[in-house]
Amino acid sequence: MDIANFGVEEWLNEWETKATYDLAQSTVSSMTLSEAISIDGTNPDDFFRSLYDTKMNYGYIEGSPAFKEEVAKMYQNVESNNILQTNGATGANLLALYALIKPGDHVVSMFPTYQQLYDIPRSFGAEVDFVYLNEEDGWRFPIEDLEKVIRSNTKMITLNSANNPTGTLIKEEDLRQIVKLAEKVGAYILVDEVYAPFSNPNSVSVVDLYDKGISTNSLSKTFSIPGIRIGWTATSKELADLFRKYRDYTMICSGIIDDALAVHVLKNRDKILKRNYNLLSGNLKKLQEWVESEELVSLVYPEYVSTSFVKFNVPVPIKEFCIELLKKEGVLLVPGSSYEIEGHVRLGYCCSSEVLEEGLKRISRFLNQYR
Ligand SMILES: Cc1ncc(COP(=O)(O)O)c(C=O)c1O
Structure with missing residues (x-):
């Protein structure tokens, strides 16, 4: 049987390489290979050397x-x-x-x-x-x-x-x-x-x-x-x-x-969870402050989970809004229309704090046209 197009993946495949401020991802900020290996002090060279004879x-x-x-x-x-x-x-x-x-x-x-x-x-x-x-x-x-x-x-x-x-x-x-x-x-x-x-x-x-x-x-x-x-x-x-x-x-x-x-x-699960808890809780606070200061958005806050579904009170289809935002401000979100839900975006706030702060600032600037 045929299968429907995968809304979110289709959106990300098309746009994610064009983003400067990527607030579309639901991963807690990906680690580099070296960061993942050295999380417990292991030297990445030693780690790979130990695999050479395998x-x-x-x-x-x-x-x-x-x-x-x-x-x-x-x-x-x-x-x-x-x-x-x-x-x-x-x-x-x-x-x-x-x-x-x-x-x-x-x-x-x-x-x-x-x-x-x-x-x-x-x-x-x-x-x-x-x-x-x-x-x-x-x-x-x-x-x-x-x-x-x-x-x-x-x-x-x-x-x-x-x-x-x-x-x-x-x-x-x-x-x-x-x-x-x-x-x-x-x-x-x-x-x-x-x-x-x-x-x-x-x-x-x-x-x-x-x-x-x-x-x-x-x-x-x-x-x-x-x-x-x-x-x-x-x-x-x-x-x-x-x-x-x-x-x-x-x-x-x-x-x-x-x-x-x-x-x-x-x-090293505990160490990674600690790294990610710190990143998530700091960024969630920033997201909350932004939502409270932004009259055109509202949010049911995520339960310490790396994805949030923000409601935007704007008079245009949400996909159009997201494409324009990307083109004008370089900020990528996932339109709710990818989930068949209008008026919302998936906002992945567990990127680096700098990217989140700049991205939110740019979304606010973009929203000025609707005030
Ligand atoms: C709910 C859910 N399941 C599975 C996946 C894909 O996970 P993986 O990268 O482990 O295949 C995603 C990715 O966005 C997801 O959101």
């Missing part, structure tokens, strides 16, 4: 034992053998959907969210119903609406917590409620967990609550190294075994060098 074969197909053990530590009840390395969280989501969704299946997805989570199921011939998040309700996930659309034959509920683009989190008590509803009909729950809330990086994962829960994640957002393309699925043994079959057809491995870097970064 044969460049496929290495460990599912990810090295060290990788799987480090990832398993992020969960309460997941054995390292049930962690499968993937090509980013994109690859993890694809693997889970490819393995489980068949033509005619019923899937419920939240909306807005990362488009993979509903358009891949549609492309596999599934029927997708949505549970809509509303700004007036603080972009909270409305469980009462899930109750209305879930069916006895619902195969899967797809969620993204914290949510791209709104930056809001499904609270643990709400996730437990969702699990109860899914359990009643035997539905899987896939939660894309790439945005860990920095106020609580150990917030509960669906895989720790439910045997049909699938947690996907990667090193791209919270860990600041999207360039190494490492993600994973965390599941029960039964699901991991099913995924293995499908994984063999779609990827062999992520490569020895990327695996070694991933292990290094995961072993």
Whole structure:
């Protein structure tokens, strides 16, 4: 079956290389290779020298034992053998959907969210119903609406917590409620967990609550190294075994060098989270001050998550607004229209503080024409 164009990726592919002040990214300011390796004092030359004699074969197909053990530590009840390395969280989501969704299946997805989570199921011939998040309700996930659309034959509920683009989190008590509803009909729950809330990086994962829960994640957002393309699925043994079959057809491995870097970064998780917490909290304060001083914008503040969904009160289509802003001021945002939502932009405020400050200043200058 055909698949819809991926709104956000299409926008970024076209414009991100043209930005001077890039406020469109949802990664917490990417680290350089040298910064990632030296985060614990390791000399990058020594790090690479230690790999010189390693044969460049496929290495460990599912990810090295060290990788799987480090990832398993992020969960309460997941054995390292049930962690499968993937090509980013994109690859993890694809693997889970490819393995489980068949033509005619019923899937419920939240909306807005990362488009993979509903358009891949549609492309596999599934029927997708949505549970809509509303700004007036603080972009909270409305469980009462899930109750209305879930069916006895619902195969899967797809969620993204914290949510791209709104930056809001499904609270643990709400996730437990969702699990109860899914359990009643035997539905899987896939939660894309790439945005860990920095106020609580150990917030509960669906895989720790439910045997049909699938947690996907990667090193791209919270860990600041999207360039190494490492993600994973965390599941029960039964699901991991099913995924293995499908994984063999779609990827062999992520490569020895990327695996070694991933292990290094995961072993230094606390240091990286500290770096990123400091950056995020300082920048969130700057964003708050700007929103409070800007009469034409409003924001449901993200929950210590690296993406925010700002509302702009301007009398032009938001895509047009974003293109003009880029051309005149060099500032890149993601128009809400890429998520089929007008009047909003995704503003990634976890870039360097200097870029954020200058970018916000320029947006204010650009807004002068609408005052
Ligand atoms: C919710 C969500 N999932 C997955 C991804 C892609 O992650 P990765 O780079 O690990 O493939 C993104 C990137 O924007 C995202 O926002």
